[in-house]
Amino acid sequence: MASPSFSMLQATLFGGVALLLSSCELLEFSPNDVRVSDTQQELTRKNLARLAAQPKPTGGDTLRFVFTTDSQRYYDELDPLVSSINQQRGVAFVLLGGDISDFGLSREMTWVQEKLDGLQAPYLTVVGNHDLVGNGRAAYQKLFGPLNYAFTYGDTRFILADTNGREYAFNGQVPNVPWLQQQLADTVGIRRQITVCHVPPFNEDFDPALTGPFARTLVQAPRLVFNLSGHIDKFGESEPYDDGVTYISGYSVQQRHYLLLTLWGQKHYKLDVIAY
Template structure:
């Protein structure tokens, strides 16, 4: 039998373990390792180190949620693709906005041969999801340029903000699209497409108008609907593409060049 002093020493020792050690005290706790923080900035830096080619090839996937085995299979399939620069995750990384879910998916995605970038999904906004997302990845709205292309990532999860007119941030989006003096090809990436019921209906037409009037957006990319879809929904020259979920085992490979692009659907 342990003496009182031995038990006291044991309890003191246990108290020195961090929450990311052997104990998880609270599922809403946000405890991240250094290599799990600021992934957006880190991965953009990796992308910018890549050589710029005449044709840019990247992957659009999304809605990993609780489909961990399927997401692992996606990584194996994606790693077999040729000449891929990076992967875009179109949101719903998690299902319940729990930090451990984000960590599990990131652990899987780290096995990609390419950097990956994300946009926040509606499931990522529940619980402590926004805080975890911000700490693990970074800003909910951001952009970066690579060669002759500009990518804009925007939070379009209107329902989670009670359709209060703040989401998506159209002022920011308009400014980002205008800040393109070189008239680079622009790709807008979000989770909820504007023609979905979870997008604020009062903002749908203005959102589409902003993209069309920029003159540089030829395609815009989304997830959320768990099915492959595409179309020029507003007859304004902007083509919208929706990728399917990991649960239905599919993704898109997108090739872009100066005057055009091509989208291939892949099932794995």
């Protein structure tokens, strides 16, 4: 058989290159790519819409929700977590306290999102410090939405704030204390309030210049029940500043425990630790 000519080899090579370029949409060139499908975008807005559409608490003002945190790379623990939460009665929604990812990759976030889609209740997230690594901020905003936001369910207001000061080189702007003050001051029709963040103010990754202003803001906040946080991978319930404000730190997903919180009245709550 005759050897292929040089022109034939050129045609084959150029044809292969053209095919490769025409198929570029099938390739992921960078782990920092933040492109996701339409169904994986604006998850905060979509879950808030689900929450608004479901019936409000009946039989009084009792509200029950779940708090878990720091899913990061603990994918094997997510299936039993979802299964356990789905067995709890009367759960209105689930809060995930940040560090959804480990390296700020959209692929990590979508892996967690695909697991959490198995929840019967809506879920809301707050951004963690690991979610801001690399292109993490853009990925988080693309998949979930705002870094700071608030919502009201029934007569309970939840304020979720970015407190990852170290990721902003302690620039004195994160957390956004004026925004937090404004949100907490809006109490029309509100019986009680809860703040949610990833890094608590007593941790070294919180901007030290803002620890005092943040803590004082919570002291002055009307109808505040407690502050929820993640990050430290250790459950705790305390008043670290002896100022009457309760700070609750949740279990990480890896620890295979989560918090089931039940609220009633203005500041009454019951905290159950659930193992799975």
